[in-house]
Amino acid sequence: MSAMMLLLLLCLSLGTISVVHCGDPTIFFDWNVSYGTLSPLGTPQQVILINGQFPGPNINSTTNNNVVVNVFNNLDDPFLLTWSGIQQRKNSWQDGTLGTMCPIPPGKNFTYQFQVKDQIGSFIYYPSTAMHRAGGAFGGLRINSRNLIPVPYDTPEDDYTVLIGDWYKKSHTDLKKQLDGGRSMARPDGVLINGKDAKGDGKDEPLFTMKAGKTYKFRICNVGLKSSLNFRIQEHWMTLVEMEGSHTVQNTYQSLDVHLGQCMAVLVTADKDPKDYYIVASTRFTKTVLTGKGILRYEGGKGPADPELPEAPEGWAWSLNQFRSFRWNLTASAARPNPQGSYHYGKINITRTLKLVNAATQVDGKLRYSINGVSHVDPETPLKLAEYYGVADKVFKADTIKDDPPADVDTKAIIQPNVVNQTHRDFVEIIFENHEKSLQTWHVSGYAVFAVGIEPGLWTPEKRSTYNLLDAVSRHTIQVYPKSWAAIMTAFDNPGMWNIRSEHPERRYLGQQLYVTVPNIARSTRDEYNMPDSALLCGIVKDMPKPPPPYSIA
Template sequence: MQCFMKWLTVAVAIIFRMAEVRCIDIFHEWIVTSENTVVHPASNIQPVIKINGMFPGPLINSTTNDVIHVNVFNNLDEPLLFTWNGIQQRLNSWQDGVSGTNCPIEPGKNWTYAFQTKDQIGTYSYFPSINFQKAAGGFGPIRVNNRNVILVPFPKPEAEFDLLIGDWMDNSFKDVRTMLQDELSHDVYPKVFLMNGKAPYGSPDSTSYESFTVSKGKTYRLRISNVGTLFSFNFRIQKHQMVLVETEGSYTNQITLDSLDVHVGQSYSVLVTANQDESDYYMVATPKLFNTTDSQSNGSSLVGKGILHYENSMSMANGPIPEGPDPFDIDFSIDQARSIRWNMTAGAARPNPQGTFNVTNITLTQTFVLHGSKAIINGVPVYTVNNVSYLTPTTPLKLADQFTNGSGVYQLDVFPVRSVKDGAAYGVFVVTGVHKGWIEIVFKNDLDDMDSWHLDGFGFYVVGFGEGEWTPASRSTYNLHDPVVRSTVQVYPGRWTAVYAFLDNPGMWNLRSQNLFHWYMGQELYIRVHDADPNPAKERPPPENVLLCGIFDEAIAPVASALAPEPGW
């Protein structure tokens, strides 16, 4: 009996280990095109980026530790990159899909991404990362499901729905790119909210709108993502409450909400129970910090509207749309953000509870204080970080780091990480992140509009929100007990947000504003998390299909030295 028990213990351990590491390869082939079409009423015909003819693009549905292969055929008339917003690319920033890590896929060419959803669960999105292309579409949903051996901390829903909500402009994304270079252009902002690429319910001349069919008494999971360019939004469902359960890879303490603020780049999962009379009900998204014209009326394009449809409903949605909080009530939004806490007892990607990884007693290795603001350089409006506007080089930083230690492409550790430079300037700057150190990043928003920030490769422990200037004494207000971990965090106008991150993922990682206007016009930098040990377990080597460009393009390599950018100051 004793031998049998020993054998059983070993067998169970082996089975559990096999379950822990089991993964599959998932293959996608994407044909990316730009089609001239009208996506909402009163719009000019404009190019819309579609994937396999779909807008939004197809779902990437995976499980923890799966390996995703996406073969992208670029049939646009300009270069293209995709980034996997929130997928941490463990040990592999080569697949990150931003200008600092990848050469773009040229028109008429294809390239295959291969990345792993290593030790992750949750709700994410993907989108084009260069040339302001996200404003034309090309975005889509990503799900990373729990492995069977990990319990989900809520009953299995009847079904799951992906709900991608975002603002949309009347102008072509190419026209907007040009307009943004004009200091006198002030009327460049979105004009409508789309739900899964569809016009608001009730819009004039609208031929389609988003609708989810539910059965009375059943509970459903909505995976909501803000895939817009500029506006945060408040989301609610007529006569229904939502139970918040997850955000960008973290299970949250379950709180019941009448409405939910979702900022650019963020994703949430909520549970909705169909507990009302069988009818149709409005799903509504309205912008934050923006005065819509008669925002509560059915005729406003900046009120995104879809329908929650009960399967036996014989009644159309009626009555006024559900009223949300005052869009200028920042205190409401901050109070809600502070109420979103980590579920410390739930497992996620691993069987041990999330609370195992707490920040109560960590030792900080670095502190960055980063001010987001706007400036004029040589007559061109730009957005800056500490008064520095990022200037994208023709050679990806990761390539330069791999083959020339960055020489001639970027400057290392010159960027002012805790002070604002006198006089705005362009620069190609990279800062060092201490490998396996804890970094504190304080984002200060010196602008009048909402901002949100994202660091590829890592999750943010959201420890604090505050007014005015941040000082070390502000740490006394931090929540170090159960801060939620997420990939994108909002920063309110004139205020600061503090986050911690554990830099255990070597690579060249993009730290950026998720506000597409801010990002495109220079509000980003890169953090180089490096370990000199060449052991592949520390960081993977370049993939066999790595693209070359810039100073590593064979055609221009002999003149590489002449193409090196001038320092920003």
């Protein structure tokens, strides 16, 4: 069937007309997810491939494109992909988490349909089921600005995706068994750059090639499992231009700390001697430093890369100061023809403060991670489906945590679905407080959030005086340093069931996540789409008759 015919059928289908916007271009992908054997760190192991590729294919889209991805699951496990940082306006049905969707059964397929509405920037996708992210099936997702919207820098010669991440020699199934047995995954075995680690023996093929005198864009994303990474390019400076969907003030850096799940875009000019140079990613805040390398080659250049690698900074105070240097570019146009800084978040009254404290605890002798004393577990029936079918009371109890954590949050936890009710359009302050000695990274799905502050110690209302209320970067992840807190602000203007989770897959899998349910008060598709006809069904709703659409067509 031709792409045009498929688009026509999509536009004629009542179940998908709200998801595919027929006035905007549509891009199509057919992805086969399967197992394969590769040796990323020199030892053969099972990995997860998409169309035979590791990492998976890059999605290259443009603002307001409709994205249609038909995923065939050839694994022996149920499987889902989540689109990290894509705001999915009105459409948590396609978010790709177990709280919103049934997983794709082995041997079956599911077609994701979503629009990258009013967004630009650098993002990633990865598996949200089991510990599949430790096997692969992750990749880059870029959203280019439309031609009529000016970009605050000259068009680069080329645009490269750089996926950095720590890696284990154990398979994802073995790692899952460790976690199920109550043990941590311990430290990783190495660091990969686009699925490889250069040996430095002169036989490595280049990951990227540059022409002398030209400027290139590198989109750097941490797709790893446990470690923050410092990224640098031998002898080259990097100009930061974008971060998770926002143009930034164009400061220049020798190296960048990129935490789990985070993406940054930099410009690099080929202004050095024409030869090879190392791209380097090394672990931060670890006793043993693991380093991954890749080759950057000048066209026509002669000579190997210098074996002496550039040093990484030390200590988390340096990283905190770098975070403070990140600023929103208030004069740049965004995905729409208006300055991205025209939204004055610092002048909006806070209607709710939600304080979230992470903890590592034991439940029945096994390791669990919790938020405010609740360690999340996914019920057999996705939370969103339970709400839609009117059986939520049989699946979960909302507001299992309070806005302030209990006194024993660090020592006790209960295992159950962790769901928070949130009023539509409230402007909310979320405090992440980390009492542990390890750095945490958090992701908020469905929204862009303003990362207004990070400080050591415990948070109190007086700490608001330290917030950046002018030009904090609007993004979707935030790191929290050891024994520190971080604050974000966002308007919950996107109805649906949205996931707030640790970007550490081990912690997410063992309970460090929750869902925020934002009701569609107007009961209109203007605010939220009805369940698509293509939605997979499972749990107690599998054989139930589909209810009539609760939301009227806007």
